[in-house]
Amino acid sequence: MKPTVQHLSKAPIVEAIIAFALEKPLTDSDAVFEQFYALIQSDYPSRNPVKMAQLTVSDQGSSGETQIVGARFASADGKRVCLVDQSNFICSRLAPYETWESLKSEFERLWKIYSPLCNSRIARVGVRYINKIFLPEGEDMSLTVRTRPEIAEGLPQSMFNFLVRLGVKIPDPQGVLMITEAQLPTERPGFVTAVLDHDLQFRINPESTDVWSLLDKARELKNDYFFASLSEDVIKEYL
Amino acid sequence: MILVAALPQQDILRLLSAQSHPAIYAQASNFSVADSEAILSISHESSFWKRELHFQQLTQAARNAGSYEIGWDGYDAPKPSDDSINQGIALLNKIKEAGLSPSSVLPSADGGIGISFRGQNGRRALLEISNDGSASYAIYGKGHPRLVGEFSPTAANLAVVFNRLSENL
Numbered sequence: 001m002k003p004t005v006q007h008l009s010k011a012p013i014v015e016a017i018i019a020f021a022l023e024k025p026l027t028d029s030d031a032v033f034e035q036f037y038a039l040i041q042s043d044y045p046s047r048n049p050v051k052m053a054q055l056t057v058s059d060q061g062s063s064g065e066t067q068i069v070g071a072r073f074a075s076a077d078g079k080r081v082c083l084v085d086q087s088n089f090i091c092s093r094l095a096p097y098e099t100w101e102s103l104k105s106e107f108e109r110l111w112k113i114y115s116p117l118c119n120s121r122i123a124r125v126g127v128r129y130i131n132k133i134f135l136p137e138g139e140d141m142s143l144t145v146r147t148r149p150e151i152a153e154g155l156p157q158s159m160f161n162f163l164v165r166l167g168v169k170i171p172d173p174q175g176v177l178m179i180t181e182a183q184l185p186t187e188r189p190g191f192v193t194a195v196l197d198h199d200l201q202f203r204i205n206p207e208s209t210d211v212w213s214l215l216d217k218a219r220e221l222k223n224d225y226f227f228a229s230l231s232e233d234v235i236k237e238y239l
Numbered sequence: 240m241i242l243v244a245a246l247p248q249q250d251i252l253r254l255l256s257a258q259s260h261p262a263i264y265a266q267a268s269n270f271s272v273a274d275s276e277a278i279l280s281i282s283h284e285s286s287f288w289k290r291e292l293h294f295q296q297l298t299q300a301a302r303n304a305g306s307y308e309i310g311w312d313g314y315d316a317p318k319p320s321d322d323s324i325n326q327g328i329a330l331l332n333k334i335k336e337a338g339l340s341p342s343s344v345l346p347s348a349d350g351g352i353g354i355s356f357r358g359q360n361g362r363r364a365l366l367e368i369s370n371d372g373s374a375s376y377a378i379y380g381k382g383h384p385r386l387v388g389e390f391s392p393t394a395a396n397l398a399v400v401f402n403r404l405s406e407n408l
Contacts, residue, residue: 015287069309081286130287141241160244192243
């Protein structure tokens with residue numbers, strides 16, 4: 001059954017992300033990142049390297065090295081972030097969330113700048129929404145969260161920490177939904193702080209020109225999945 | 240029926256790090272290993288999670304400072320008191336709410352906890368909570384004027400201190 005999607009004036013979104021994965025990894029990534037930064041610097045003045053640590057363990061001992069694999073550009077207020085690496089182009093909006101239209105429009109604007117530089121087609125599309133929600137402490141979780149852990153009867157039922165990660169197939173259009181739910185340290189007395197993280201990803205034909213409408217479809221699905229995931233009592237707190 | 244309970248003060252870093260390689264991938268249905276890795280490469284890039292993990296690491300560093308012994312610096316540095324550590328952790332929460340990003344948390348050679356920040360052009364800042372309960376800030380860096388002051392770490396509103404950091408880092 002399709003859930004009722006409502007406008008939330010106090011949407012609990014802490015980060016909204018749109019991502020493209022490139023068909024081919026960049027060959028001269030440093031030069032691409034440099035050129036891209038020069039073109040967006042006025043809007044994204046902060047630049048930091050994205051590093052990857054590699055640890056090699058063998059019977060001879062262990063060794064580690066850190067590589068710079070990408071660049072993270074942020075707006076002056078830190079609310080808008082664009083991350084590029086050899087295989088990905090990712091834009092995010094941190095809280096306070098504005099609208100899908102503004103997120104998509106900024107993503108499209110930046111992609112039009114980046115696309116001629118990276119010279120690669122798109123192989124996958126991702127839309128990810130991370131929500132921070134507050135659940136009444138001591139309440140039965142089945143009354144609030146509809147995708148949740150189950151503890152067998154006969155075991156203690158008072159749960160003080162959880163991390164749920166599920167991968168499920170999206171039938172139409174074909175894709176995957178990565179669901180992450182986790183408990184964070186308490187922020188409000190009497191409430192449990194929880195994260196509901198939905199990451200929708202779709203593989204596309206690199207020949208496709210329909211990527212923007214696929215993003216809109218992903219947005220519809222992410223709305224459906226959000227409203228299907230929480231009880232009406234929880235949702236009304238954000239109306 | 241599962242009853243949710245507040246999270247005790249503890250490190251969730253270990254739990255969250257399990258995001259990298261969830262066991263479900265090993266059992267997953269139709270994805271090859273290559274597909275799974277490619278999908279994960281997008282999944283990791285959340286600024287929200289990155290910040291959450293960073294603050295968990297800083298909080299853990301503050302707790303770890305409790306294990307330092309007198310003379311930990313090779314001279315006669317006092318060990319950080321439990322109160323200074325707890326106040327340091329509470330201050331970290333306020334810093335997080337204010338949208339600031341410290342770079343590290345270390346014990347202070349004068350006794351207490353120090354929260355460090357790195358800014359642009361070699362600017363640095365240090366918030367220090369002493370074992371006697373007093374707190375101070377210093378913003379410094381080669382070629383920049385040094386700004387110092389005191390504050391109450393238990394004050395509800397630390398906007399003045401945080402604004403100073405934001406404006407001068």
